Amino acid sequence: MNKKKIIICLGSTGGHIFPGIALADAIKQSSPDYEILFINTLKSNEMLPKLNFNYKIIGINIYGFVGKNIxxxxxxxxxxxxxxxxxxxxxxKFKPEIIIGSGGFVWLPVGISSFILNKKIYTIEGNSIPGLANKIISKLSKKIFINFESSLNYFEKSKCFNLGYPIREIEKKREPKKDIDILIIGGSQGSKTLNTRFLDQIEDLLNRLTKEKIKEFTIIHQTGIEDFHRVKKIASRYEAKFDFLKYSPEIFLDNINDYYSRTRLLISRAGASTICETKNCDLINILVPIKNSTNNHQYHNALEMNEKGLAEIWQENDQNLVLTNKIFNLLSKKDKAREILSNKKNQSNDYSAKNIVKEILKDG
Incomplete structure (x- = not known):
């Protein structure tokens, strides 16, 4: 008997890759008889060796459209x-029954080709405001899976299922030990802007901690490869000046779940994957939206989380003192921090990948 087949389309960043892996793992758990093929951009192939990626994959060379010159x-x-x-x-050649995509420009040719060949198409939207590819391919899709209620404004409501955004099983195991005071993550490839803005205010923060007679303070900073040596040099300088400080820059964090579980306060971008991975983790979020994200979707992601009392926002054009005050106050376990942690206990989307797969496979 021939195996049933599914294609999952990946974008070029972690925000598209991680959910794709989560879905593939959930499919294999519930229906091992399915054969899975990934289609991605050639650019995303650079990330996959770090992620224990064990699926067949084909890369295509496509160039983005939004925000480009003529x-x-x-x-x-x-x-x-x-x-x-x-x-x-x-x-x-592959003859899949089902095609799944979570956006990125590569989803356009995959979705259009699937429609031409009359395949069953499923779109996953993790952000509050969808990008161009998902807006187009959603019209050709059988079902659309959303993460934010506000996404309903952009899609045909009868097709939509609000089941959260898929995250890998490994992301959900938590340990109670908290030995990281601040974790900074600028996305899967790092963020020089976020790195710089954090470093601009760190001395003021450390001086405040000195006055509080802090005995030990640990910072883990995922910098990305391009900015690692610069941040490492500055971190070493502060470690020498403040004897209670342990500041560890890292190019990439392999087991992100381990870091989340040990963290008190996370400073990160406001992409869908990071938000969903940490939405019900026992840590405090300060979300820093990318200033020029498509349709300003990261700001709207962060705003929706803030309005639900699940995170604080700090924007790139805010003053350094604003960030310093937020960090210091939240780490001091003041009312806002207690409120965020309390609200997070009521969150639950741990089974998003399984529930999405169940809804897709229900169609046969």
Whole structure:
């Protein structure tokens, strides 16, 4: 008997890759007879060796459209037509019954090719405001899975299921030990802007901690590869000046669940994956939206979390003192910190991947 087949389409960043892996793992657990193929951008192949990725994958070379200049947009449109042709060949050869995608420009050729061949298409939207690819492919989709209630404003409501955003099983195991005071994560590739803004205010924060007679303070800082040596040099300087400080820059954090479980306060971007991975973790979030994210979606993600009392927001154009005050007050276990931790206890989307897979496979 021939195996049933599913294609999962990945974007180029961790925010698309991690959910794809979560879905594949959930499919294998519930229906081991399915064969899974990933289609992604060639760019995302660079990340996969770090993630214990054990699935078949084909990369296609597509160029983004949104936010590009006129020449780059022409190049993007040209690459889109080429990738539709390539994807049609892949689909005809692999013969999948189901196609799943979570956005990114690569989802356009995959989704369009799937529609041409009359395949069952499923779109996953993790952000409060969808990007161009999901807006288009959602119209061709059988079902749309959303993470934020506000996403309903952009899709056909009858197709939508609010089941959360898929996160890997490994992300959900938590340990009570808290030995990281601050964890900084700038996305899967790091963020030089976030790195710089945090470093701009750190001396003021450390001086305040000195006055409080803090005996030990640990910072883990995921910098990305390009900014690692600069941050490492500055961190060493502060470690020498403040004897209670342990400041450890890292290029990439392999077992992110372990870090989340040990963290008191997380400073991070406001992408869908990070928000969902930490929504019901016992830590305090300060979300720093990317200033130029598509449709300003990270700000709206952060705003919705803040309005639910699940996170604080600090924007890139806010003064350094604002961040220093937020960190110091939240770590001092003041009312706002207690409120966030209390609200998080009522959150539950641990089974998003399983529930999404169940809803997809229900269609046969």
């Amino acid at each position: 020449l780059e947009k022409i190049k993007s449109i040209f690459s889109l037509f080429i990738c539709i042709c390539k994807t049609l060949v892949i689909l005809k």
